[in-house]
Amino acid sequence: xxxxxxxxxxxxxxxxxxxxxxxxxxxxxxxxxxxxxxxxxxxxxxxxxxxxxxxxxxxxxxxxxxxxxxxxxxxxxxxxxxxxxxxxxxxxxxxxxxxxxxxxxxxxxxxxxxxxxxxxxxxxxxxxxxxxxxxxxxxxxxxxxxxxxxxxxxxxxxxxxxxxxxxxxxxxxxxxxxxxxxxxxxxxxxxxxxxxxxxxxxxxxxxxxxxxxxxxxxxxxxxxxxxxxxxxxxxxxxxxxxxxxxxxxxxxxxxxxxxxxxxxxxxxxxxxxxxxxxxxxxxxxxxxxxxxxxxxxxxxxxxxxxxxxxxxxxxxxxx
Amino acid sequence: xxxxxxxxxxxxxxxxxxxxxxxxxxxxxxxxxxxxxxxxxxxxxxxxxxxxxxxxxxxxxxxxxxxxxxxxxxxxxxxxxxxxxxxxxxxxxxxxxxxxxxxxxxxxxxxxxxxxxxxxxxxxxxxxxxxxxxxxxxxxxxxxxxxxxxxxxxxxxxxxxxxxxxxxxxxxxxxxxxxxxxxxxxxxxxxxxxxxxxxxxxxxxxxxxxxxxxxxxxxxxxxxxxxxxxxxxxxxxxxxxxxxxxxxxxxxxxxxxxxxxxxxxxxxxxxxxxxxxxxxxxxxxxxxxxxxxxxxxxxxxxxxxxxxxxxxxxxxxxxxxxxxxxxxxxxxxxxx
Numbered sequence: 296x297x298x299x300x301x302x303x304x305x306x307x308x309x310x311x312x313x314x315x316x317x318x319x320x321x322x323x324x325x326x327x328x329x330x331x332x333x334x335x336x337x338x339x340x341x342x343x344x345x346x347x348x349x350x351x352x353x354x355x356x357x358x359x360x361x362x363x364x365x366x367x368x369x370x371x372x373x374x375x376x377x378x379x380x381x382x383x384x385x386x387x388x389x390x391x392x393x394x395x396x397x398x399x400x401x402x403x404x405x406x407x408x409x410x411x412x413x414x415x416x417x418x419x420x421x422x423x424x425x426x427x428x429x430x431x432x433x434x435x436x437x438x439x440x441x442x443x444x445x446x447x448x449x450x451x452x453x454x455x456x457x458x459x460x461x462x463x464x465x466x467x468x469x470x471x472x473x474x475x476x477x478x479x480x481x482x483x484x485x486x487x488x489x490x491x492x493x494x495x496x497x498x499x500x501x502x503x504x505x506x507x508x509x510x511x512x513x514x515x516x517x518x519x520x521x522x523x524x525x526x527x528x529x530x531x532x533x534x535x536x537x538x539x540x541x542x543x544x545x546x547x548x549x550x551x552x553x554x555x556x557x558x559x560x561x562x563x564x565x566x567x568x569x570x571x572x573x574x575x576x577x578x579x580x581x582x583x584x585x586x587x588x589x590x591x592x593x594x595x596x597x598x599x600x601x602x603x604x605x606x607x608x609x610x611x612x613x614x
Numbered sequence: 615x616x617x618x619x620x621x622x623x624x625x626x627x628x629x630x631x632x633x634x635x636x637x638x639x640x641x642x643x644x645x646x647x648x649x650x651x652x653x654x655x656x657x658x659x660x661x662x663x664x665x666x667x668x669x670x671x672x673x674x675x676x677x678x679x680x681x682x683x684x685x686x687x688x689x690x691x692x693x694x695x696x697x698x699x700x701x702x703x704x705x706x707x708x709x710x711x712x713x714x715x716x717x718x719x720x721x722x723x724x725x726x727x728x729x730x731x732x733x734x735x736x737x738x739x740x741x742x743x744x745x746x747x748x749x750x751x752x753x754x755x756x757x758x759x760x761x762x763x764x765x766x767x768x769x770x771x772x773x774x775x776x777x778x779x780x781x782x783x784x785x786x787x788x789x790x791x792x793x794x795x796x797x798x799x800x801x802x803x804x805x806x807x808x809x810x811x812x813x814x815x816x817x818x819x820x821x822x823x824x825x826x827x828x829x830x831x832x833x834x835x836x837x838x839x840x841x842x843x844x845x846x847x848x849x850x851x852x853x854x855x856x857x858x859x860x861x862x863x864x865x866x867x868x869x870x871x872x873x874x875x876x877x878x879x880x881x882x883x884x885x886x887x888x889x890x891x892x893x894x895x896x897x898x899x900x901x902x903x904x905x906x907x908x909x910x911x912x913x914x915x916x917x918x919x920x921x922x923x924x925x926x927x928x929x930x931x932x933x934x935x936x937x938x939x940x941x942x943x944x945x946x947x948x949x950x
Contacts, residue, residue, distance in 0.1 A: 337802035337803060337804060337805075338773075338802055445891045445892060446658075447891060448891065475657035475658055475829065475892060476657060476829055476831070476870055476873060476874060477657060477869060477870060477873055477887065477888035477892070477907075478887070478888075478891075478892075479873070479874075479887075480873040480874070480875075480885035480886065480887030480888075481887040481888075481889075483885055484884060484885055484887060487884070502802065502803060504803070504877065505874065505875040505876060505877050506875055508875065508877065508881060509875040509881060509882075509885065528881075532877070542804060543803055543804065544877065546803045546804050546806065546807040547803060547832065547877055548807075548810075548830070548832030548833050548835060548836045549832055549835065549836075549876060549877060549878045550831035550832045550834070550835045550859060550871060550874060550876065551835055551859055551876075551878065552835045552836070552838075552855040552856045552859050552860075553856060553859075553860070554835075554878060555832075555835050555836040560807065560811075562804075562807050562808055562811055563804045563807075563808070564808075566772055566774055566775070566805065567802070567804075
């Protein structure tokens with residue numbers, strides 16, 4: 296089976312005046328067609344930069360990104376344009392990614408015209424109408440401006456615009472975290488419906504572990520530019536082996552006061568170190584509750600504990 | 615019933631906008647007792663933040679006006695205090711913590727100065743005493759090496775550190791009540807856990823009461839003693855955290871609880887969202903504001919607005935809900 300997307304040893308370093316920011320530092324994963332991979336982690340862990348490198352919005356420092364069998368990192372601008380159609384993105388804040396001076400109809404029709412997907416304005420209007428109904432909006436919404444819509448409706452417009460390109464991969468970068476709780480579930484259900492309808496593949500970048508568990512087939516947990524742990528959904532949530540994954544899961548408060556009273560929490564000390572100056576050895580060791588001497592100088596590699604379940608921790612078996 | 619530290623009665627705040635009059639807070643009553651943590655929960659625009667701003671008399675005028683009600687704090691109505699007396703309440707007796715500390719810290723004043731200012735003005739400490747106390751406060755909120763941190767500026771602090779600094783500022787004058795408006799929403803999960811545990815620990819040790827304003831149902835479950843759920847400017851359900859989560863009696867509360875995926879439960883094949891959109895506050899329906907999104911609606915809901923009435927007595931505080939069909943809401947929950 297060939298993967299739709301294969302990321303190998305992806306590295307993205309940014310040069311800044313004070314040194315080198317190691318935003319993404321050797322990340323590898325693959326995505327099968329129709330699958331959803333959840334990429335979780337806290338701010339600065341490199342999850343968004345990973346997404347931007349795949350989209351070629353950032354050029355990778357090194358590493359390989361194979362999409363539908365083609366190496367993206369060496370493509371020139373015109374070749375990229377064709378590939379980009381097949382990879383779309385949905386952003387966290389639809390308001391800042393929708394042009395405020397264009398109507399919803401124009402926003403969705405523009406890429407159809409630019410990429411020559413649908414020719415003729417009447418045909419495009421019909422396609423816009425169809426796309427709006429697919430994402431749960433009404434034909435009349437085409438005449439509205441983004442500011443006339445609610446947050447949930449704007450995110451639906453963002454999804455319709457991405458769908459317009461008939462992509463095979465959609466990178467969803469925190470697509471529901473700016474939305475109200477009652478609306479989040481609507482958008483997640485919509486994304487799931489569209490996935491089964493169009494056979495879409497998602498890279499779902501988020502920090503909400505409960506949402507990620509719901510939508511993902513597999514999950515990768517990132518910390519400071521590296522993957523700490525990766526496994527199928529059930530394994531990673533039922534049997535996390537990396538101490539960071541365990542701490543993340545235990546930090547999520549559960550909406551049940553009785554349960555919360557009894558629950559033991561692992562509260563990590565300290566803060567995420569700067570990617571400008573990552574710790575030696577295991578990048579997690581300064582905050583790790585079980586770190587030993589070895590962790591301070593020897594970098595743990597992501598290794599399979601069981602087939603498909605990898606953890607980058609020297610103590611993954613005994614933790 | 616123990617005396618309330620802050621007793622808010624029939625508070626109403628309106629904003630005049632181009633689209634019309636917005637009843638941001640509409641006849642809302644709740645209280646906070648000494649040392650307890652009370653939550654105001656709801657989604658954007660429900661009036662939870664405006665409630666807190668109204669009590670502090672920080673609603674932006676002239677667009678916003680407090681049009682009615684009382685906020686009795688230690689026997690005095692804050693809404694009728696003169697500006698001078700109100701200034702002594704703010705910071706000294708009631709402190710606030712906001713979501714984004716960077717916008718409420720002064721970027722050109724050192725951390726030390728921002729902490730000592732209140733101590734000197736409100737508590738009459740000398741600059742030297744104030745400085746010593748400032749270092750103590752930073753230590754108390756878990757900022758390492760406080761002496762070295764005092765001369766630094768907010769931009770040199772991380773998001774989590776800034777929120778610790780805000781908590782230190784809030785505690786500096788030993789207030790009896792802290793209004794915390796989405797205090798951890800902008801923070802990462804592990805930092806969020808640190809800050810919330812810190813706030814809980816400090817509020818217990820120092821006996822400070824807390825009003826926690828949030829949209830996060832998990833945070834409320836862990837930290838609040840009593841909960842007020844707001845929708846479209848009104849409280850629609852009120853009760854102890856335990857009662858409200860275990861036995862929600864308003865379709866909106868039930869909907870919120872059911873719409874979030876939970877890590878402690880088996881994964882569901884499909885989420886159960888609340889249908890429809892949040893209400894347009896300038897065009898609220900005549901009856902119940904939740905009606906267009908409600909799965910329990912009956913004819914009566916479109917003509918008569920349901921009052922908050924007791925649905926259960928499970929302790930000193932009644933569990934109240936504003937729903938004509940509250941009896942059915944419970945039935946649905948049990949058959950789930």
